[in-house]
Amino acid sequence: MKFITEFRRSELAEGLVSQIHRESKTPVRFMEFCGGHTVTIFRYGIRQVLPKTIEMVSGPGCPVCVTANADLDKAIALSQTLEVIIATFGDMIKVPGSRSSLQKEKANGAEIRIVYSTMDALQIAEDNPDKSVIFLGVGFETTAPTIAASILQAEERGIKNYYILSMHKLCPPVIRALLDSGEVKLHGLICPGHVSTIIGSHPWEFIARDYGIPCVVSGFEPLDILQCVDMLVAQIEKGESKVEIAYRRGVRPEGNREALKLIEQVFEPYPTEWRGIGEVPNSGLRLRKEYKSFDAELAFDINPRPTYEPKDCICGDILRGVKTPADCKLFSKACTPEYPVGPCMVSSEGSCSAYYLYGGNFGG
């Protein structure tokens, strides 16, 4: 058991697809919240094998995509500060802010390092004691505990030149905001797998209870997605709405208590801005006052100039699930992975990138 290829077997996929076709009677629209699921769905052509009764829409589950331009501008402004090294996950580097991108600043001489892990960023801080290392804290509940752990490690190792620009976001509050807006009507939600590895399945229960929408937590292999769709269809046809876990090998109902403890210790929720969605109450994480010495926003004087959005880019509408990349007049013309206009084309998990790489003319 290697936990990968076993969940890609085509003969098992055929069985699941056949069962879905046989059982699905009611026309429904399911949203996959997570960008990782979007990639699996496109890479394996899952939309094409589902019956006509099932429409799939992609949600806002791409942390790079939902980072507001104002936050990107702050990161870019920080990179222009003297004696600063920016450490960031690679996806952030090409995202255009209002006037520049981290990639452009790097070309202009800013010290920007792409890291795989906060452990690498800590090492850079330890190796460069005369510089300040600022880690761009982007990510959902999956990533937040790793950032929290890095702060505790910095404390333990006496590293004083390590800072976080915290742009972390929480998933359940933004799903509530999307559902409350009423813009997109959903009949089922494919809940994010690795966010649920951390938070468990209980935080999704309000969706099934208050909005009557079936929820199933899915893994990231093609059989996982098919199983999840099959379980959503079963709930729909029985007239049920509850939270179930399909990804049982990777998710426990209670989540990862150790990771949750670290998030709770280091961060506190606050209202934050999502691209295309606006400010959502309690949907961001900022450092608690005990850890303020690690907060880049407090340690540095950041003065980004006013922000503005790229003209004609509809990433915001795409993130809310009300439009698809096929509706965008820039898509695959002015906006491509090589020369992206909006973040959904930059991130490997962005909807525009998935449509561009795998969608062909199918588009939806």
Added chain:
Amino acid sequence: MCLAIPVLIKSIKNKEAEVEIGGITRRISLWLTPEARVGDYALVHTGYAINILNQEEAEETLRLFEEIAKAEEKS
């Protein structure tokens, strides 16, 4: 962004483990999974094990898929 991959834990020292990812040996952090043991498969996200994969559940899920495939073949 929330990408996490299954890796086999080869050895453990303090709060770190040596794992193999695609033929390359790397060190990962066990800060979030103190229960990790040598021989476990961990889900690794940005250099941190975020969970230990449950082999019994994985086998159970695959058994279910096989049953569905058999049943659908007959119908």
